[in-house]
Amino acid sequence: MMLLHASSVARGEDAxxxxxxxxxxxxxxxxxxxxSGWSLVADDQxxxxxxxxxxxxDAPAPLAGLLEVRGLGLFGPFPRAAAPVLRLVARLLPRAGITRLPEPEAWSAEGVTLPAIRLHAFDASAPAKLALALDAALGRIAQPAGAFAKGMK
Structure with missing residues (x-):
């Protein structure tokens, strides 16, 4: 098992x-x-x-179902996604770290390699971009450059 300073959400069984x-x-x-209908998996760890x-x-037991809302505090417990499979990694960066037409990226842990994207979390379109990237990673929509298909399947 590996513990990361990160957060995770799921849409159905895909995290x-x-x-x-x-x-x-x-x-x-x-x-x-x-x-917008996604489920909490884990926040902060x-x-x-x-x-x-x-x-x-998954979330470590002490944080299960909890979400930190900056400026308001901890909220929960929220219902959590049950045993989702990780399908995509989003590296949250300042807007300057996001390129218009990125090359395919990957992220690996525990011997598993997944497609990765760079995203500015505070863009109004960030939730829609993440949903689109997940659909592309799952092969549900075509992407002309094939960014998620190259070496990821």
């Missing part, structure tokens, strides 16, 4: 890992995604375990 330093917008993005060659994110 996304949000990586970034404190203040990068992880919890803020989780809150906005939850308002994510425990990753390998099961049948897939990474499964």
């Amino acid at each position: 996304v890992l949000l990586l970034g330093p404190s203040g990068s917008g992880k919890s803020d993005l989780v809150l906005r995604l939850m308002q 994510v425990a990753l375990r390998v099961e049948a060659g897939e990474l499964r994110p």
Whole structure:
């Protein structure tokens, strides 16, 4: 098992890992995604375990179901996604770290490699961009450059 300073959300059985330093917008993005039907997996700390060659994110017991809302405090417990599979990693960066047409990226842990994207969490479109990237990573929509298909399947 691996413990990361990160957050995770799920849409159905498919989870996304949000990586970034404190203040990068992880919890803020989780809150906005939850308002649009996504489920909380973990906030602030994510425990990753390998099961049948897939990474499964979860919250450490003391933080299970809790979400930190900056300026308001801790809220919860919220219902959590049950045993989702990690499908995509989003590196949360300042806007200057986001390129218009990025090259494919990957992220690896515990011997599992996943597609990765760079995202500015505070953009109004960040939840929609994350949903689009997840659909592309799952092969549900076509992407002309094939950014998520190259070496990820």
